Amino acid sequence: MDILNVENIRKSFRNNISFGKEEVLRDLSLFAGEGEILGFLGPNGAGKTTTIKIIVGLIRPDSGKVRILGNSVSDRRTRRLIGFLPENPFFYPHLTLEEFLIFCGKMSGMKGKMLKVRMESMIDKVGLARHKKKRLSTFSKGMIQRAGLAQAVIHDPDLLILDEPFSGLDPLGRKMVRDFLLELKDRGKTIFFSSHILSDMEALCDRASIIREGVIVKNVGLDELFIMGEGKVEITARGYPECMAGEINQYADSVQRSGDETFIVVNRQEYVRSLIQHLLNNGAEILRVAGVQPSLEEIFVSEVAAVENGNQKTTTGEIPRVETSV
Ligand SMILES: Nc1ncnc2c1ncn2[C@@H]1O[C@H](COP(=O)(O)OP(=O)(O)OP(=O)(O)O)[C@@H](O)[C@H]1O
Ligand SMILES: [Mg+2]
Structure with a gap:
């Protein structure tokens, strides 16, 4: 069964101007299965x-359904299965981190020694042990973000919903959150998170x-990323005369130069051998030949640009078939 199932949601807001x-x-529509990020x-x-x-469950859709483990989010027991980190967390500033997490734990039905142990362990996990006695009003943005993550997981929820969890974090903080989320995934937790930091997304999802x-314009699986890159090869050559670039353009997705190096992306395996031969014949040295996988960022930019241009182009652009070999 899907842990999270969002079906045909519609939502309108009143426009204050018009x-x-x-x-x-x-x-x-969206869905996420058990143990999936x-x-x-x-x-x-x-x-x-x-x-x-x-x-x-903070706002209601005009139409459509949200199901968490098959139940409605309006059910209080269902809400306890969710851990939530909002986009711009605002927590009671006069509470210390410890007091805040105890409060959050109690709100989720936890109490006593178990809550204390859990609180200490979550504070350690998010790297705030030194600050647990400080008031939240003294916390930096990154520290608030870490505190927000701790409160989201204090009650050991099955589904984590995180809105921009990496926002405001330094590289160490990002790594810590990444490792923590992967650990939760290993324990079978389901995680749904938004982010603009595509490298973090790539490393986790x-x-x-x-x-x-x-509208969802594309669903990309890691396997699909792999398939989309299949067959593309990047050749890096040194000393290929710039004036000859026109000769290889038609066999390549892209030809770029930096100093005396030329980077050629070829998307047909059959061109690779003859292109290398051509480069060698023209005095170039081959530095590197490697398979290429499109990054999530490339897919993202390509999909968003495609919608902006009003056409749904695919990310695997074809180069025209040519009859002659180089
Ligand atoms: N309460 C509201 N009243 C009116 N319009 C709203 C309201 N909340 C969101 N919107 C509008 O809905 C659209 C989507 O906003 P939303 O905050 O969901 O975007 P987002 O994808 O989270 O963006 P960001 O990456 O900047 O966080 C925006 O055009 C926003 O102005
Ligand atoms: Mg947002």
């Missing part, structure tokens, strides 16, 4: 936070859903 209604989510990627204003607020203007 007094009309603006549809922000348009028939949006699903990334939620999209440009500013695409509808990520709105979707997340609907999933955790089993799949990513790309949203644009309230």
